[in-house]
Amino acid sequence: MTQVAATSLVEIAGLTDSGRLREMNEDHWAHQTLSSGELVMVADGMGGHRTGEIASSLATEALLLGMKELPGTPPETLPRAMQRSNFAVYQQSARRAESRGMGTTMTAVLIDGNAAVIGHVGDSRAYLVRGDTITQLTRDHSWVAEKVRQGLITESEARDHKWRNVITNALGSRPQLRLDLFGIDLRDNDLLLLCSDGLSNMLTDQQMLELIRLEASTPLESLSQKLVDAANEAGGPDNISVVLVRVKRATPRRKQYPLPLLGRDPAPAVEEVPMDSKHTFVYDPAMPQGIAEAGPRRNQTWLLLVLLVLYVVLVGVLLNVRR
Secondary structure: OOOEEOOOOOOEEEEOOOOOOOOOOOOEEEEEEOOOEEEEEEEEEOOOOOOHHHHHHHHHHHHHHHHHOOOOOOHHHHHHHHHHHHHHHHHHHHOHHHOOOOEEOOEEEEEEOOEEEEEEEEEEEEEEOOOOOOEOOOOOOOOHHHHOOOOOOOOHHHHHOOOOEEEOOOEOOOEEEEEEEEEEEEOOEEEEEEEEEHHHHOHHHHHHHHHHHHHOOOOOHHHHHHHHHHHHHHOOOOOOOEEEEEEEOOOOOOOOOOOOOOOOOOHHHHHHHHOOOOOOOOOOOOOOHHHHHHHHHHHHHHHHHHHHHHHHHHHHHHHHHOO
């Protein structure tokens, strides 16, 4: 079912669908009006035995709560809230054996007047449609996307590659979050499109743009449904989520702050969000820091024990050979 929200400044609509081949929908999307602006997000969960569904749901809930509670400007609060979200999923994965390996993508956008601050992990996407052009704002954190950026395979080869679904960075896969964080200026009539790979794997950027231009006069509710329908008509092998944000009036943002920049490379740099820093990207101080490091330390201990046993066996074999 499509959900719609509208203010004097923006119009928002979102829809998620299980697709034609999946019985379960592991995607989640959310919208929340905050004092700092309009927050929208898409999460695509991964993991067996319903853990993907749990991961994406938990991640969106934790992010919404974090953005409500944390003080600061959007470039400060968004990565901190995403770290909270990351750790919530990581803890859930560590607590239950059936949840091991769970994780989720997360693409979140905070619209603050004439600015959008974007936090991104995984291969869900954010696009900007301005006039007759569509621009992919986020970069995919996936094996094939990295090979494309390295010039080893083409975009067309990546779309059909057997490893196209291999994610190299996911929310909840480790205690410390790695994310892309950047901001863009907005103009009147800009359209932001957030989607899971259930849409972007089935429709090219040009196909999405043509559909958006064709339906330019239709409400966003209808446009989101048409995009989902097009993905299903193309095969619909995966869950499909679409969130659309139309900027009616790009007013000055509430507070002036510098936007995180993309830099020379159109792909923003992956940024480490520390758990123990004194800067603004610190995880909630109420959370015991030792918990975050417990998993990796246990892994290191077992590795040392295994290496020690192998060393003793090797020495024993060498001594027997000399005899």
